[in-house]
Amino acid sequence: MTGTALKTLSNSRRAARTALCRAARGNGAMDQNYTHQPVLLEEAAALLVTDRSGTYVDATLGLAGHTIKLLSVLDEKAKVLGVDWDPEMAALAAGKLEPYGARAKVVQGNFANIDEILRRENLPAVTGILFDLGISSLHFDKPSRGFSLKHEGPLDMRINPANPLTAFSIINHWPYEQIEHLIRIVGERNSNRIARAVVDKRAAGPLETTAELRDLIERVIPFRGEKIHPATKTFLALRVAVNYEFDNLTRGIQKAMPFLASGGRMGIITFHSLEDRIVKETFKIMADIGEWKMVTRKPVVPSETEVLLNKRARSAKLRVIEKA
Numbered sequence: 001m002t003g004t005a006l007k008t009l010s011n012s013r014r015a016a017r018t019a020l021c022r023a024a025r026g027n028g029a030m031d032q033n034y035t036h037q038p039v040l041l042e043e044a045a046a047l048l049v050t051d052r053s054g055t056y057v058d059a060t061l062g063l064a065g066h067t068i069k070l071l072s073v074l075d076e077k078a079k080v081l082g083v084d085w086d087p088e089m090a091a092l093a094a095g096k097l098e099p100y101g102a103r104a105k106v107v108q109g110n111f112a113n114i115d116e117i118l119r120r121e122n123l124p125a126v127t128g129i130l131f132d133l134g135i136s137s138l139h140f141d142k143p144s145r146g147f148s149l150k151h152e153g154p155l156d157m158r159i160n161p162a163n164p165l166t167a168f169s170i171i172n173h174w175p176y177e178q179i180e181h182l183i184r185i186v187g188e189r190n191s192n193r194i195a196r197a198v199v200d201k202r203a204a205g206p207l208e209t210t211a212e213l214r215d216l217i218e219r220v221i222p223f224r225g226e227k228i229h230p231a232t233k234t235f236l237a238l239r240v241a242v243n244y245e246f247d248n249l250t251r252g253i254q255k256a257m258p259f260l261a262s263g264g265r266m267g268i269i270t271f272h273s274l275e276d277r278i279v280k281e282t283f284k285i286m287a288d289i290g291e292w293k294m295v296t297r298k299p300v301v302p303s304e305t306e307v308l309l310n311k312r313a314r315s316a317k318l319r320v321i322e323k324a
């Protein structure tokens, strides 16, 4: 095949992929039955609830699994405020919570600004706040959101689609050094080979889809049936960067602290060691200052049965701290 024919073929493949992504994007989730199996549900409710008629905040509402659990153990006077950064998720959760009337309220927003949200909602002292970090199964299962290795979708990965930064912009516009660093900090040993492959590939035209990136990584680091796919850590690194996840977490904890009533608790469920390290270290500093005491000396982890029933739970860790 001549160089021109090859270029035409690759352009038409790219056009087909872009059309697929556009089609997937237009295929709204509102009419589909997406589910998310909440992790450490019993444990989180048991450790967070100290007053059955209190006011609680679910800072990562998702599809409202933890909120509904909390409402089931709380009495009629109690209230739960659910916050989610993703407008689609907030809308789906609001529908699920309709039967609970005024006991549950949903707000779309970033928990990094939880202070502003709580001030706006006139909630100066809450009884408990829960963060169940990361993304929901809906995000993984809906190809148009571009989070999953398994489905072909645009390189997007934004929790809130109003944000300017996408995985596409990182992959296609960031310099080699920044991409390599980003992938390395999540523990990818082949960060230099992956970043080099990305930079070489994009010289011939932008990488548009999750499948293009996954396949490229598979060519550099062949998949030989290891526990995790060779692109898993790169996808995680992109998601964390696109959504400023570490920064949001640190800010979220700090901003929530003054809004907990005395005896109120903050519970955080993490899914990877970098997140857990931030929570562990921040909670330690809080306890050392003296105004807080650790409720969980060691993180609470899911039972074997939960992990068997829900593979996603296998890396979950719950830590809880209480305000004196």
Ligand SMILES: C[S@@+](CC[C@H](N)C(=O)[O-])C[C@H]1O[C@@H](n2cnc3c(N)ncnc32)[C@H](O)[C@@H]1O
Pocket: 036, 037, 038, 039, 059, 060, 061, 062, 063, 064, 065, 066, 067, 083, 084, 085, 086, 089, 109, 110, 111, 112, 132, 133, 134, 135, 136, 137, 159, 248
């Ligand atoms: C693991 S899911 C929560 C699932 C939820 N506990 C349930 O039972 O359905 C995490 C949720 O947090 C949301 N999220 C992630 N970062 C956020 C942030 N900075 N502010 C608010 N919500 C956020 C995601 O959109 C996602 O819906």
